[in-house]
Amino acid sequence: MHGHECSRGKHNEYLYYKVLAAVLEQSNEQQQQENQEEIQQQRVYSRRRQPAEN
Structure with missing residues (x-):
């Protein structure tokens, strides 16, 4: 019973x-x-601000 509670807590944590x-x-x-x-x-x-360099 107690073990089940623990695993449910773990499941909630996982979710x-x-x-x-x-x-x-x-x-x-x-x-x-x-x-x-x-x-x-x-x-x-x-592009607008500076002229093309190549």
Whole structure:
């Protein structure tokens, strides 16, 4: 009986980490997309700002 309680706690811990990892992954993807857009904007800006060197 006591052992069962312990394993259920472990399971909850596992689920918690699983959910946490999923959430982090999701926000990470969003962050990367935003960064990508930002990088593209900066590229356009720097292209406009300085003449081509080659």
